[in-house]
Amino acid sequence: MSYFPASLVSMTTETTPLRGRICLVAGATRGAGRAIAVQLGAAGATVYVTGRTTREKVSEVGRATETIEETAELVTAAGGEGIAVPTDHLEQDQVRALVDRIDRERGRLDVLVNDVWGGEHLLVFGKKTWENDLAGGLRMLELGVRTHVITSYTALPLLIRNPGGLVVEVTDGTTEYNGTRFRENLFYDLAKNAPLRMAFGLGKELEEYGGTAVALTPGWLRSEQMLAAFGVTEENWRDAVERIPGFAVAESPVYVGRAVAALAADADRRRWNGQSLSSGQLAREYGFTDADGSQPDAWGYMFADETGTPDVADYR
Template sequence: MTNDTPQRTPLAGTIALVAGATRGAGRAIAVQLGAAGATVYVTGRTTRTRVSEVGRPTETVEETAELVTAAGGEGIAVPTDHLVPDEVRALVTRIDRERGRLDVLVNSLWGGDHLIPWGRKMWDTDLEQGLRMLELGVRSHVITSSCALPLLVRNPGGLVVEMTDGTSEYNARFRENFYFDLAKNAPLRMAFSLGEDLKEVGGTAVALSPGYLRSEMMLDIYGVTEENWRDAVAREPHFAIAESPAYVGRAVAALAADPGRHRWNGRSLSSGQLAREYGFTDTDGSRPDGWAYFIDVVHGGKDATADDYR
């Protein structure tokens, strides 16, 4: 699938659940699935009347659903706390009642960036703060898969995407904080294990990571917008490799539309890797490969620039 054919709807009739679609990668994935014609249930904790602990009231599940519909799909907002099993069960029951199937599950649940104590040792990190990161980034994924997979496996060919930060190759390095390291490595192993479970029922599970993501929060940190994001490169040179959230959204849409996607089962993937495979680009027409850049240049000392990896 390429992004220069906006009228194509290869996912027409597909029912997807993007868990954690309030902002960032989750929102973009939902929108790109909608652009390909899917019906997308979008969940999160921030609504127009309630704000989650992340504290970003302007990004809501209702807005995400509207963006999905505007893109050409059908967006359905279901406010859900994925740490509450009964809420997730009610969500899945609703999808079953209204659609009778689930074809794509995207676990894009996190919301723990504000908790990360960069530079602190494990024993200097507040225990409750660390455990909260594991709840948000690990337990939420487990609860959601446990509740949703019985519906997804009812029909063969279902796709599970475990969103994380970093590929298996990159995450062989220490991710700077004990709890963050665990939270971002766990989805890699979840995808591998779920891939084993799904083999016999014709399903596919993958772990997927964007590169240096220009999320709403990251743009705010650098004081830029999506239109002038390159102004932040003067402050952070590695931001030159940054990618828009739409890039990883296109990666998931391409996976979902690929009848041969089972060849990826259990594997760790990245947006840059799938862009080469499926031929899509980021919104500026480039194909950034953020993790290759960090492995080769930032950590490997290769004499190259971000432009060489776009």
């Protein structure tokens, strides 16, 4: 069953501000990556979507219920053109073939979204670094850092061919939050801080080409994998709030998807160059909402929750 019913996929039904734009969403099998691809499609873009899970093969994440082919079909159904390209972003030859294909077929790249991850199954909290499994920790760094570096290294020469390109490094946490808090697992902490620095550094490098690089984090994301872990669905997700009160400010993947689509459509987006952004922050800036019409601010809630007992209604 698709996570994105037809009534939710479109940023607007009246305009397609990204018609003619060529986008690559690396890591678009599910969750934030899928939603970003769909919302770019809803705005009219052509979107190349990549990942390791296809209808013929399942990645180490072990979820056969979402595939890149389905993501591409959702992009097309939303009004864009979705193109699925199976790609392991740890393999530079595969990434090179992907970028060469985009160049050959379209001759340009306007938006690169680095959303590759897939390390949740390796994540263990409550242990010291030396108590964790080293192989699992290093694999998290490969999945969350090395993939992003390989993809940017390989794709950016195509993106800078035309001025105005956008790079979005998707992560977990803002610079403000991660910069003063330990994410309770050193490998995860490193994996989610690296994209923040990548966006900062790439922003400096892209300035002379008129490009923009940002880091973007969703809040508490109701991804397919997260919902399954909590034993709920998108329809009854609030049932998990009694056990986990903070989940009341959770957002659907549609929210961060709309954030990227709004950024990509903003002619003045260079004002964000090198910065760390959140879906809630951009919702206030651009005026979009989550699928249910709300504007959750999960990071604002988490800051407030550390010093008091905030009212969830003030952050939704």
